[in-house]
Amino acid sequence: MPAKNEASANVPVTIYIPGPLRPFSGGRPRVELKNSPETLRDALDELWKEYPGIRDRVITEEGRLREHINIFVGNENVRYTGDFATRLAPGAEISILPAVSGG
Amino acid sequence: MNVGDTVGNYRVLAKLGQGGMGTVFRARDEVLHRDVAVKVLSSHTIAEKSAKDLLLHEARAASALSHPNICMIHQVGETGGDLFIVMEMVEGRPLSELIGKDGLPVESILRYGVQIAGALTHSHNRNVIHRDLKSANVMITPEGLVKVLDFGLARRIHKEVLPETARTLDSLGASDETTMESTGGLTGTIPYMAPELLKGQLTDQRADIWALGVVLYEAASGKLPFLGQTILETSGAILHELPAPLPAWVPQGLWAVVQRCLSKDPQQRYQRASEVLAALEAVQTASVVGGGATTSIPTGPATTVLRGVRAVAVKDGDVLLLVGTMKGAFLLRSHAKRANWNVMGPVFHGQAVYSLAYDGREGRRRLWASTASYWGTLLRSSDDFGRTWANLQQASIKFPPDCGASLKNIWQVCLGREDEPDTMYCGVEPAALFVSQDAGESWSLVRGLFDHPHRPRWVPGNGGLCLHTVVLDPSERQRMYVAISAGGVYRTDDGGATWQARNRGICVRHEPNRFPEFGQCVHKVVLHPSRPERLFLQHHWGIYRSDDHGDSWQSISNGVPSDFGFAMLAHPRDPDCVYVLPIESDEFRCTPDGRLRVYRTRNAGSSWEPLSKGLPQKGAYETVLRDAMHTDGLEPAGIYFGTRSGDLFGSTDEGKTWKLILGGLPPVVCVKSVVIGEPGNDGKIQAAAKKRQSSKAPKKGSAGKKRGKR
Numbered sequence: 001m002p003a004k005n006e007a008s009a010n011v012p013v014t015i016y017i018p019g020p021l022r023p024f025s026g027g028r029p030r031v032e033l034k035n036s037p038e039t040l041r042d043a044l045d046e047l048w049k050e051y052p053g054i055r056d057r058v059i060t061e062e063g064r065l066r067e068h069i070n071i072f073v074g075n076e077n078v079r080y081t082g083d084f085a086t087r088l089a090p091g092a093e094i095s096i097l098p099a100v101s102g103g
Numbered sequence: 104m105n106v107g108d109t110v111g112n113y114r115v116l117a118k119l120g121q122g123g124m125g126t127v128f129r130a131r132d133e134v135l136h137r138d139v140a141v142k143v144l145s146s147h148t149i150a151e152k153s154a155k156d157l158l159l160h161e162a163r164a165a166s167a168l169s170h171p172n173i174c175m176i177h178q179v180g181e182t183g184g185d186l187f188i189v190m191e192m193v194e195g196r197p198l199s200e201l202i203g204k205d206g207l208p209v210e211s212i213l214r215y216g217v218q219i220a221g222a223l224t225h226s227h228n229r230n231v232i233h234r235d236l237k238s239a240n241v242m243i244t245p246e247g248l249v250k251v252l253d254f255g256l257a258r259r260i261h262k263e264v265l266p267e268t269a270r271t272l273d274s275l276g277a278s279d280e281t282t283m284e285s286t287g288g289l290t291g292t293i294p295y296m297a298p299e300l301l302k303g304q305l306t307d308q309r310a311d312i313w314a315l316g317v318v319l320y321e322a323a324s325g326k327l328p329f330l331g332q333t334i335l336e337t338s339g340a341i342l343h344e345l346p347a348p349l350p351a352w353v354p355q356g357l358w359a360v361v362q363r364c365l366s367k368d369p370q371q372r373y374q375r376a377s378e379v380l381a382a383l384e385a386v387q388t389a390s391v392v393g394g395g396a397t398t399s400i401p402t403g404p405a406t407t408v409l410r411g412v413r414a415v416a417v418k419d420g421d422v423l424l425l426v427g428t429m430k431g432a433f434l435l436r437s438h439a440k441r442a443n444w445n446v447m448g449p450v451f452h453g454q455a456v457y458s459l460a461y462d463g464r465e466g467r468r469r470l471w472a473s474t475a476s477y478w479g480t481l482l483r484s485s486d487d488f489g490r491t492w493a494n495l496q497q498a499s500i501k502f503p504p505d506c507g508a509s510l511k512n513i514w515q516v517c518l519g520r521e522d523e524p525d526t527m528y529c530g531v532e533p534a535a536l537f538v539s540q541d542a543g544e545s546w547s548l549v550r551g552l553f554d555h556p557h558r559p560r561w562v563p564g565n566g567g568l569c570l571h572t573v574v575l576d577p578s579e580r581q582r583m584y585v586a587i588s589a590g591g592v593y594r595t596d597d598g599g600a601t602w603q604a605r606n607r608g609i610c611v612r613h614e615p616n617r618f619p620e621f622g623q624c625v626h627k628v629v630l631h632p633s634r635p636e637r638l639f640l641q642h643h644w645g646i647y648r649s650d651d652h653g654d655s656w657q658s659i660s661n662g663v664p665s666d667f668g669f670a671m672l673a674h675p676r677d678p679d680c681v682y683v684l685p686i687e688s689d690e691f692r693c694t695p696d697g698r699l700r701v702y703r704t705r706n707a708g709s710s711w712e713p714l715s716k717g718l719p720q721k722g723a724y725e726t727v728l729r730d731a732m733h734t735d736g737l738e739p740a741g742i743y744f745g746t747r748s749g750d751l752f753g754s755t756d757e758g759k760t761w762k763l764i765l766g767g768l769p770p771v772v773c774v775k776s777v778v779i780g781e782p783g784n785d786g787k788i789q790a791a792a793k794k795r796q797s798s799k800a801p802k803k804g805s806a807g808k809k810r811g812k813r
Binding site: 020021022023024026027052053055056057058060061062064066068069098099 | 344345346347348477478479494495496497498501502504507508509510
């Protein structure tokens with residue numbers, strides 16, 4: 001059993017980067033995180049440590065998710081799962097997407 | 104051809120190397136007593152006679168090139184069925200060998216890059232395209248001189264050896280391994296090939312500019328920007344992927360040049376090698392001045408290179424119209440006659456551009472734009488008239504953590520006075536003022552206003568709680584005004600430390616107290632620089648004038664069809680002349696009676712005249728927003744305005760007659776007009792005022808005295 005847990009913990013968390021932000025991720029459409037973040041907050045901190053240009057485009061200076069941006073963990077919008085405190089399972093897939101709103 | 108052979112005047116001394124194109128020998132020119140390089144293209148490389156003839160033709164064209172950075176071709180000929188090319192013997196090492204695993208120092212990249220771009224400029228001007236530029240074809244002499252080899256020789260060879268040089272990516276993909284093998288010695292060239300070449304499209308000198316971008320990238324990082332395990336992967340990367348950012352120590356300017364060279368669409372690249380040369384020289388100058396200092400923050404794409412937008416060429420004396428819309432910005436350029444306009448745009452596709460400005464102070468040629476989208480609001484600058492825009496890693500305008508506020512929009516970018524060339528202001532939403540003392544590099548919140556005791560009682564207007572207008576007193580450095588919707592006018596007399604509400608006499612209809620100290624929904628304030636004590640104001644309801652620095656206001660709405668409106672403009676020279684664009688009412692925010700009319704007073708508001716010649720007078724239910732009217736300040740003054748329904752109108756005779764300049768735009772939010780080479784919109788008008796002041800001291804006194812003269 002320990003061996004199995006260790007193996008699953010090693011499955012990296014992946015963040016999918018939307019097109020408009022790829023200039024800030026070196027063109028990468030997805031980023032695999034080296035560490036094993038436990039929460040969305042940890043994952044995002046790791047993302048913008050590596051790609052600082054993404055931060056200000058996703059959250060405000062008060063640290064809130066921008067109004068028209070959604071983050072999903074798997075298929076769940078994190079606004080319903082605890083926002084940045086949303087817990088991540090090994091291998092979790094995080095998507096950053098603009099909302100369908102505005103004119 | 105073998106060592107010891109003599110061909111014509113040349114005795115073959117030694118074999119120097121062998122590549123995809125053939126074998127290179129060192130030979131002795133027995134007539135001129137100099138060593139030369141002889142490249143022999145073996146007969147199996149070029150089988151068809153027509154191909155051979157073409158190669159000879161192109162080699163002859165290339166032999167006409169004479170430039171210190173181009174390896175000179177002395178002669179082309181044929182011996183025993185083999186073609187040979189006799190070239191200048193270059194002692195040195197190919198750039199490909201000098202580039203280490205981490206790339207070259209910036210100084211070397213720029214020094215070599217400038218020389219390669221110079222060589223391409225020379226050859227392109229003579230219609231010779233290199234077509235196989237790569238680091239292995241760039242020799243560096245021991246003195247650091249660049250010599251570009253093999254000009255114009257690649258075209259036929261590629262077609263022969265790599266039969267369908269990837270006429271399409273699909274054909275390449277049919278069998279990676281086979282294609283790899285069949286291309287033999289040319290595989291090394293694929294990473295330098297431009298996307299259009301891989302697609303089998305017609306190519307021109309811009310394919311060389313792409314290749315130069317690859318060489319610069321390689322020199323800066325030690326890596327090729329697009330490289331896969333197979334040709335298919337490499338080609339796929341060239342066609343679809345963005346290059347990874349260059350290391351942090353590479354100046355942002357150089358990265359911007361490389362990115363522009365590597366635009367997938369040839370239209371978006373530099374169109375001429377001379378442009379790359381100029382850009383590299385500019386970076387070279389900048390890095391010398393900057394002392395090579397680099398930022399500790401990891402840098403990314405410092406610059407956005409616009410896609411799908413053709414640039415317009417701009418020179419001093421041209422008039423530029425900057426048009427911000429809800430879905431991007433447009434730049435229009437005209438000669439001083441202002442008869443025809445070239446249009447560039449949309450810049451910032453889909454983003455709301457609420458504010459635009461031009462800074463021509465101290466020789467700058469800088470555009471500023473605020474852009475708002477899902478991804479936040481950014482202040483961006485361009486030093487090349489909108490071809491490239493700074494794209495900062497981090498937003499430059501942010502509320503400090505203790506404010507409990509986040510930037511929503513930047514409503515106004517305002518330049519400091521001409522004699523404070525590094526000062527700029529931004530009015531933002533939520534209502535606040537930011538100031539920069541380093542020409543827009545860094546910004547700080549003006550605390551005196553943000554901490555004002557009135558602030559909690561300001562209420563948002565229809566457009567949000569915004570500080571939309573910043574007005575500087577040109578004669579008194581410590582005095583400035585801001586207008587907040589809905590908070591009213593505030594003035595500082597101590598450079599921003601303290602602020603006083605200045606709304607006495609401005610009537611509100613939304614409160615029982617018709618004349619509150621503050622809370623007015625001011626839409627626009629303008630000041631005439633030659634009479635800095637005089638301000639005009641367009642209120643939610645009412646048009647006003649102040650002749651005492653805003654201490655008191657008097658209504659001047661008599662004679663307009665409606666006192667509601669947004670836009671207001673001071674004439675650049677006449678302090679009694681102001682333009683407004685009346686809107687029917689709060690509920691019906693359209694021009695009255697479906698007639699689009701500008702109203703002008705030339706007696707400081709005693710009477711108004713409609714200016715409608717050339718403007719639609721039937722079914723024109725338009726709105727013109729607060730920043731969507733401006734003047735170029737020329738003589739006679741050009742007046743321009745844009746409507747919410749996307750029409751841009753202009754007058755070159757101070758409003759007597761109007762023309763539609765451009766229709767069908769997204770809703771226009773902001774219009775600025777500037778003359779290139781002059782200090783800038785705010786600065787320029789102030790400069791004009793100074794001249795006026797020096798020739799004729801401003802007369803104090805009521806508008807009534809002036810009235811009589813009209």
